[in-house]
Amino acid sequence: MIDTVVIPLLKIVIVLNATLVGVTYMVLLERKVIAWAQSRLGPMRVGPYGILQPIADAVKLMIKEDITPVRADKWVFTAAPIISMVPALIVYAVIPFGPEVNLFGRQVSLYVTDINVGLLYVVSVASVGVYGIILAGYASNSKYPLLASLRASAQLISYEVAVTLTLVSVILMAGTLSMVGIVRAQEAGHVWFAFVQPIAFGIFFIGGLAETNRAPFDLPEAEQELTGGFHTEYSGMRFALFFLAEYANMIVVSSVATTLFLGGWLRPFPNVAALGFLDFVPAWMWFLIKSFVFLYIFIWVRATLPRYRYDQLMRLGWKFLIPLAIANLVLTGIVKVMLL
Amino acid sequence: MAEAIAFYVIAAFILGFAVLVVSTKDTVHSVLFLVLDFLFVAALYVLLQAPFLAAIQVLVYAGGIVVLYLFVVMLVNLKRPPEAHQDPHRRTKLGLGLAAAVLLELGAILVYTSTRPGTPVAAGGTLPVTGNTEQVGWLLYTNYLIPFEIASMLLLVAMIGAIVLAKREL
Numbered sequence: 181m182i183d184t185v186v187i188p189l190l191k192i193v194i195v196l197n198a199t200l201v202g203v204t205y206m207v208l209l210e211r212k213v214i215a216w217a218q219s220r221l222g223p224m225r226v227g228p229y230g231i232l233q234p235i236a237d238a239v240k241l242m243i244k245e246d247i248t249p250v251r252a253d254k255w256v257f258t259a260a261p262i263i264s265m266v267p268a269l270i271v272y273a274v275i276p277f278g279p280e281v282n283l284f285g286r287q288v289s290l291y292v293t294d295i296n297v298g299l300l301y302v303v304s305v306a307s308v309g310v311y312g313i314i315l316a317g318y319a320s321n322s323k324y325p326l327l328a329s330l331r332a333s334a335q336l337i338s339y340e341v342a343v344t345l346t347l348v349s350v351i352l353m354a355g356t357l358s359m360v361g362i363v364r365a366q367e368a369g370h371v372w373f374a375f376v377q378p379i380a381f382g383i384f385f386i387g388g389l390a391e392t393n394r395a396p397f398d399l400p401e402a403e404q405e406l407t408g409g410f411h412t413e414y415s416g417m418r419f420a421l422f423f424l425a426e427y428a429n430m431i432v433v434s435s436v437a438t439t440l441f442l443g444g445w446l447r448p449f450p451n452v453a454a455l456g457f458l459d460f461v462p463a464w465m466w467f468l469i470k471s472f473v474f475l476y477i478f479i480w481v482r483a484t485l486p487r488y489r490y491d492q493l494m495r496l497g498w499k500f501l502i503p504l505a506i507a508n509l510v511l512t513g514i515v516k517v518m519l520l
Numbered sequence: 521m522a523e524a525i526a527f528y529v530i531a532a533f534i535l536g537f538a539v540l541v542v543s544t545k546d547t548v549h550s551v552l553f554l555v556l557d558f559l560f561v562a563a564l565y566v567l568l569q570a571p572f573l574a575a576i577q578v579l580v581y582a583g584g585i586v587v588l589y590l591f592v593v594m595l596v597n598l599k600r601p602p603e604a605h606q607d608p609h610r611r612t613k614l615g616l617g618l619a620a621a622v623l624l625e626l627g628a629i630l631v632y633t634s635t636r637p638g639t640p641v642a643a644g645g646t647l648p649v650t651g652n653t654e655q656v657g658w659l660l661y662t663n664y665l666i667p668f669e670i671a672s673m674l675l676l677v678a679m680i681g682a683i684v685l686a687k688r689e690l
Contacts (some may be wrong), residue, residue: 256548296652300575307583311555314587318548318594330591337587357653 191292195272203427204234210479217483244416249320252413256319261414261421264312267305268428274298275435276360278445278464290445290464291360298359299351302436303344306391310336312425313400313410320413329410331490332400336391338497343387345505346380349512350440353377363444370451374441379508381441383501385477388433390497392426395482399490434474435467442470526567533560547593551586558582572653 208223208230215222223230248257278290295301310333317329350373351357354365366372374381390397401409411422438444445463449455461469488496537557544550558581565574649658660668 253546253548256552295571297571297575300572300579300653304575304579304583307579307587308559310583310587311590314590314594315552318590326594330594333587333591337584356651 187288188292192273195277195292196269199269199272199428199431200424202431203424204238206427206430206475207237207423208233209475210482213476213479214483217480238420241420242417246416246418247413249322249413251321253319253321256315257413258418260312260316260319261418261425262312263315264309264425265421265428267309267312268425268432271302271305271432272435274301274359275432276363276439276444277467278462281463294358294360297357299347299357299362299440302359302432303340303347306429306432307340309425309429312422316414316422317410320410322413324407325410325412328400328406328408328412331406332393332410335393335397335399335493335497338494339387339390339397339501342383342497342501342505343391345502345509346377346383346387347440349377349380349505349509352509352512352516359439359444362440363446366443367446367450372441372443372446377441377508377512379504380512381437383505383508384437384441386496386501388437389478389481390493392429392433392478394426394430394478396485396488397493398482398487399493430475430478431471434471434478437474438467438470523567527564530560530564530567534564548590551590551593554589555582555586558586570652570656572656 211233212222212230223233226232226236248254273292274295276291276294280287280289282288313332313336314329317325317327317332320326350362353369353373353376354362356362356365362373369376389395393400400406406412411419414422443450445467447455447458447461447463447466534557537553537560540553541550541557544553558577562574562577562582565571565577647655647658649655
């Protein structure tokens with residue numbers, strides 16, 4: 181009873197809450213980092229150094245007026261923010277934060293579940309998230325959100341192809357679709373996949389930026405052209421859901437990149453015994469540190485790079501990243517067959 | 521017992537959404553019900569302990585093909601009333617004929633399978649690999665290699681056809 185019901189439920193509660201707290205603090209981190217990049221202070225008023233700002237933001241968004249445009253498609257308008265939030269949260273079910281640990285005399289694994297098709301689950305759930313954006317644009321019954329949502333979904337679908345192709349090369353290396361299995365394969369091979377698949381790693385990172393609609397690929401939100409993006413007509417908590425979904429997706433991309441390419445919960449150079457002293461940092465902490473580095477780079481890129489033009493974005497995706505990903509996949513296959 | 525209850529609940533949802541797909545007036549809503557329908561079919565696969573098929577069902581149908589449907593439906597202005605035709609029921613006979621043919625086929629399959637003792641399709645225990653994904657892959661590349669290759673050929677033909685149709689000058 182405890183092993184089949186209580187512990188999984190506890191894990192789900194902990195992971196969901198940690199994610200939501202992480203997401204709200206990502207917003208603060210982004211504001212802070214961009215402020216520092218521009219020699220400003222960022223939020224400073226709420227709490228010391230503004231660390232209570234997310235709570236103030238949440239309260240503000242919840243008590244704001246919630247407007248549904250008269251000519252909107254009401255059901256779809258209501259469902260769209262939910263559809264974009266839910267996939268971003270349920271992906272965390274298969275993310276391995278750490279190996280099995282001994283907690284109060286009981287073996288507990290630091291992931292909600294390890295399914296045989298873990299990576300495929302991540303990809304398929306993420307592909308459902310695009311409906312939130314398309315439907316938000318459609319249901320608003322307003323021209324700018326519709327244009328933005330068409331842009332966003334075209335961008336997402338295009339970059340999904342390149343990203344999924346890089347995932348196939350990782351699967352070839354690991355020989356499994358299970359997220360835990362992929363980390364174990366890196367442990368057994370004594371190397372992070374970022375070193376054996378640098379091209380795949382690069383494409384995954386660029387594709388990850390594009391799939392989360394982040395700068396320099398944040399065209400769906402290009403305010404000069406589209407007034408505000410697919411969520412122009414949304415206000416209050418519904419707008420907040422889109423906002424949170426974007427940050428939750430950033431955390432998902434960082435966690436998946438950490439698991440696939442940076443050895444998940446493994447410490448750096450897991451094969452070098454001389455670095456054994458690094459084990460004093462617990463495994464899940466390594467996972468969080470690596471993911472945090474990714475998240476920081478996401479913000480850093482936004483503070484640094486200007487936005488792409490739409491046709492440049494499409495050309496980069498279809499004429500450069502996808503052929504490169506296919507070539508990398510073929511090469512990986514040949515090397516794998518030759519070496520075995 | 522629990523499995524049977526789950527099956528009937530999921531089947532009821534699948535049929536209910538399928539009816540809504542064809543009966544809803546708004547085309548976008550109809551496409552959305554189709555997505556829900558596909559998600560419940562995926563749930564059925566999970567119930568049958570085929571997680572690989574379930575994930576592929578969501579990825580390809582719910583996440584891929586229907587997104588393209590939705591694009592087309594959103595871009596084509598369906599709010600305009602359909603143009604009048606002298607015979608609005610001109611396709612009714614064709615539709616009835618096709619529906620009858622499908623019904624007949626399903627009935628034939630039902631009769632055929634109920635008269636023969638069920639032969640289990642390649643039980644998992646006899647395969648040299650474990651794990652759902654590995655077993656699907658193993659079967660596709662051994663016992664079912666030819667159907668698999670024919671299906672991929674069909675997709676290739678469709679892809680080339682789409683390119684030829686869309687691009688007049690090559």
